Amino acid sequence: MNTARNTSGSAERAALGRRRFLAGAGALAGLAALSQLPLEGSALAAPRIRSGEYPFRLGIASGEPTPDGVVLWTRLVPEPFSPDGGMPGRAVPVDWQVAADAGMRTVVRQGTVSALPELAHSVHVEVDGLRPGREYFYRFRYRGDVSDVGRTRTAPRRDASPGSLTFAYASCQDWSHGFYGAYRNMAEEDLDLVVHLGDYVYEYGVPADGGLRRTPTPDVLREGPKDLDRWRMQYALYKSDPDLQRTHARFPWLVTWDDHEVENDYAGAYDGPVGTDRAAAYKAWYEHQPLRRRSLPRKDGSLLLYGRSHWGDLAQIDMLDTRQYRTAPPCGWGEAPACEAGNDPAKGTLLGSTQETWLLDGLRGSRARWNVIATSVMMARLDHDGPSGDIIWHDAWDGFPASRRAVTDTFTSAGVRNPVLVAGDWHSTFVSDITSDFDRPDAPVVATEFVGTSISTNGDDEVYGPYYGPMIKWNPHIKFFDGDRRGYVTCTVSESEWRTDLRMVPTVSRPDVAATTYASFVVEDGKPGAVRV
16 A cells, blocks of 8 residues: 555555455355454453554565465554554454455464564564465464465475476665566566565665655655664555555565665675664564574564575575675775786675585585575676776675686586576566676577666666666676566476566556567577577
């Protein structure tokens, strides 16, 4: 919902939630299912909300699917722009259900979980005991209010050979830069997963008129987030978008972050121990994503984000954290010349030694047909000035060539099958060959990379086409570039090939737009490098 309608629409949302809860099998069947929920200490006996507003205003989500389970998420926040979210300052019970059908008649798992004020009354339910490779449906209840019904699915068994995997990935969704029409289209696709590659929120203040959205916003949002309460409000604003909510409710997500969840171009290891400001940003991020307990913020403020998922023997997906353990780039910040120090792993790292070892060991041990590396920033080299110089952008893998070489060398030495990288960050689209050595024109191609554009960031402006476009001729490994369209990417993976469809929307000035496939590429099994089709 738009923030301008938060107050007037709350009663309608509450009524809609109740109607959907009872729909399908009829009112009597719905009430029977409700009565089967545990009553002692359950959400029916939870304390009243002072404002009487609908508590599930940020929607619901699922994530991190395994063969026997999934994480379910919601946050109780009847007053999104109040410091306490409009909730009492104590733990409250929230009921949850998982069913085999959209009408929630065949309930297979259910329970009650505590929503803690220390975590902004968010809940992260780790459901297990489900069947592999199956579709499920879920919902939450607090007192008389019931959430919408969400759809999710479990992963196939590790030893299974699923015929396909279809996922979409996205990044960079500055709320004030435009509507999320890309998500409206993504929600209509037939996907197994959504992968989000960072910049889920931005650290900037929000204009009174909502920027390109022309939607009035509360005064408390004028300044950018500096503490935990304000970060929570930033997420509340972004997650109020109905198209983002619908896409979360339709598919399980895998998520990582980039820089704007904290500060533009920051490097965690360079900044030293996690301070109060960064700890607040990290905690708010956890509170608003469907993550397991392993990612709970630690006492020092850090959290474990990188992780590995499997889709049977078809795909291994490694989600990377390219911010928390990053050192200063050895050759300088931003746009600067390359230097020899960048080739020395002792001088700088993008992933940190522990994460890099985890990644390389996982690649060496992989038996998957396709090995997917989800990274917030682009791995392919982007030479800015061709033969006349050596200018590159250092806030990417280009700034850490030793880290990049460690990965590409492992592709070759371990015989990693079909490595494909998906990335975001650049508000542009790149399709590139990853070579074993970007300084050697004759170096073999060892992997393929697809960099997706932004959901909304940069709006409808022409920014990067004029800037990066003239550079492409100096980078023959870049097979496709588009600098100024908004959208997302859909990938369909089978045993024989990987197909990427670049899905673009014509504008972000309104949400009701149709996405079209701007270009498509195929990677054949055993042949690194994308071919346009």
